[in-house]
Amino acid sequence: MAIAGIAEFFHEIGRDLYTSLYIAIGGSIEEDSRDWTSRAVELASTAIKILILLAVLGAIYWLAIYILKKNKSRIRLNERRLAIIRSSLRYIWIVASLIAVMSQINIEPSTVKATAKASIWAGIYYVLWTSSGHIIHKILQHYGISASIEQLLNNILSVLILILGAASVLAQFGFDIVSLVAGLGIVGLAVGFAAQSTLANFIAGITILLEQSFQVGDWISLNNNEGRVVLISLRTTHILTRDNVTVIIPNATVASSEVINLTSKNFVRFDINVRIALEDDISEARKVILQVLSDTDVVLTRPESSATVSEIGDFGVIFIVRFWVKPASVARIPKIKEDLHEHIKIAFDAASISTPYPHMRLLMPKAVDYPIATKPFATTIEAAKPTDGKP
Structure with missing residues (x-):
């Protein structure tokens, strides 16, 4: 009995598979004989x-x-x-x-017709999506608006096109867009409460792009990170450092931190310290320093450079050397400073201007002849000498 039941079970499975295969190739379940x-x-x-x-x-x-x-x-x-x-x-x-x-x-013809309409709408929105960036770039370039605003408009327009495109495609298959949008609004509200940090970064990103305190391409210093801004998205800001490392900082952190924009003006000033010996001529040293700055291509002649005495220390006279460069040279400032130190040292050596280093000089009083104290000492030394000249 058990074996017959098992056989009947597998027979039913085989018959169902047989019928499903027949229907899949275009047959009808009502047909008595299957051709x-x-x-x-x-x-x-x-x-x-x-x-x-x-x-x-x-x-x-x-x-x-x-x-x-x-x-x-x-x-x-x-x-x-x-x-x-x-x-x-x-x-x-x-x-x-x-x-x-x-x-x-x-x-069904209705499904084919809906697919055709949905494909047309998808193609239209795809063309809008791919060409919107180029159109916005041309318009904003004509009016001289910054790349940061262009990026913001691109992001917002891309999101709107994707939403409208999805709604138009779904509408062709009978979806109720109004109910769908209402449902998405409720879900979005719940997700907003669950992702408050992401929402804060989003709002901070819009604020950064609208304020334009810094833009893409500017060199900024932020929380011990210094580099060029390569991207300001709606959630994060990307900074490319001198070591070719990309630092990604949340926009909420950027908005609440102190940001130093080094390239917001036409030129920026830097300084280095140079030291000469106390005995050397200050005017001659200043002339040598200014000549080195004049021979350096990246250092601007206007505004003028300066070399002034900032301190007279224990080991020499300390000059503070101030010079100006263009924003494009800010990324190479460490190398520029190193080259200036090297060239100034070479120029000092050529002009016989010494570069002091920490040292201590002991000044002893002149020797005084004390007969009572020195004669017994001398006598003792002489008595210790051998008489035969041999050691």
Whole structure:
């Protein structure tokens, strides 16, 4: 009895699989007799039709690409426009192939029609998404608006296009967009409470971009991190240091920290310390220092450099040397300072100006003749000398 039950169970599974396979190739469950031969012929016929349609569409696509390449110079297409047209043709080819396949495999006409409409809307929004950045760049460049604002507008417009595009595509398949947006609003409110730090960074990023206290390309110092701003996103700010290391800082930290913008003006001043000996001529040393600064290409002649005595220390006279450079040279300031120290030392040596180092000099009083104290000592030394000249 148990063996018969098991056999009946597997027989039912086999019969269900048999029926499912028959239905999958186009058969009907109401048919009393299942004609596998006719179904196979229909399936092969459908496959051949699909292959023919795909081949025709593929040939049209490649022919259009070939004509486009051959006439590129005649219709004056640059590489960017050519890439856009090729992407559009490729998208049309893929959508047409999908609809051709769907029309041959007994999919509901309403579904095929909805897919076609959704594909058209998706293509329109894709074109808007890819070209929005270029359009915004041209408009803002015309009005001289900074790259930071351009980045903010790009991010906001990209999000809006993606949201509207998704809503338009879903609407073609019967989704209630109003209810969906309301549901997303409630979910977004809950997520906002759960991700307060991310929301704070987002708001801080918008504030940074609108205030423009620093922009992309500026050299800033922030929390012991100094480097060039390479990206201001809605959540983080990216700084590229002199060591070619990218430091990613949350915008909330940037907004609440002290930021030093070293390249906000047309030129910036730096200084180094130089020391000479107390005995050397201060005027001559100043002349040598200024000459070295004048011979250095990155140091500006206007505003003028200066070399003034800041301190007379225990081991020499200390000059503070101030010089000006352009913002483009700020990234190389450590190397510029090192070169100035080296060139000033070489110039001092050539001008016989000594560079002092920490030392101590002991000054002893002159020797005084004390007869009582020295004679017994001398007598003792002489008595200790050998009389035969041998050691």
